Amino acid sequence: MKDDNCIFCKIANGEIPSKTLYEDEKFRVILDLGPATKGHALILPKNHYANLYELPDEAASNVMLLAKKMVSQMTDRLSCDGFNLVQNNGEVAGQTVFHFHMHLIPRYKDDVQKIGWKPGKPSQEELEEIRGKICGK
Ligand code: 5GP
Ligand code: ZN
Numbered sequence: 001m002k003d004d005n006c007i008f009c010k011i012a013n014g015e016i017p018s019k020t021l022y023e024d025e026k027f028r029v030i031l032d033l034g035p036a037t038k039g040h041a042l043i044l045p046k047n048h049y050a051n052l053y054e055l056p057d058e059a060a061s062n063v064m065l066l067a068k069k070m071v072s073q074m075t076d077r078l079s080c081d082g083f084n085l086v087q088n089n090g091e092v093a094g095q096t097v098f099h100f101h102m103h104l105i106p107r108y109k110d111d112v113q114k115i116g117w118k119p120g121k122p123s124q125e126e127l128e129e130i131r132g133k134i135c136g137k
Contacts, residue, residue, distance in 0.1 A: 008099035
């Protein structure tokens with residue numbers, strides 16, 4: 001399940017070299033070439049799934065377990081002060097490489113990155129409307 005035109009397929013499967021932090025049968029964890037902070041890493045499945053919608057349930061649960069393990073190891077080794085896990089789906093959400101990946105972003109007290117959003121101020125009615133839309137009632 002690989003896509004010949006996908007750079008992350010090639011990296012995940014070792015056809016293109018990368019700074020690898022971890023590898024097993026199903027995943028490779030690499031350093032991001034355009035890091036938000038020191039140690040910014042990406043979890044890549046070796047199979048090609050374009051995004052979270054395509055990711056099978058088992059792989060999805062394995063990604064989170066691997067994220068937890070990497071975050072613990074990286075926090076110990078890098079002495080970072082926190083972590084963001086980021087996972088973009090679709091161009092509108094900031095996805096630029098269409099092979100599922102999870103960002104592991106170490107945070108440091110003095111780093112200058114901003115990862116977030118401008119909070120809205122919905123009314124109770126607006127919250128109820130969106131709740132109903134999502135839940136179908
Ligand atoms: P996205 O915007 O799709 O969530 O994240 C794509 C990430 O992949 C970016 O943070 C970008 O820096 C990283 N990236 C793109 N191409 C390469 C590459 O060839 N090697 C590595 N290690 N990272 C890459
Ligand atoms: Zn791929």
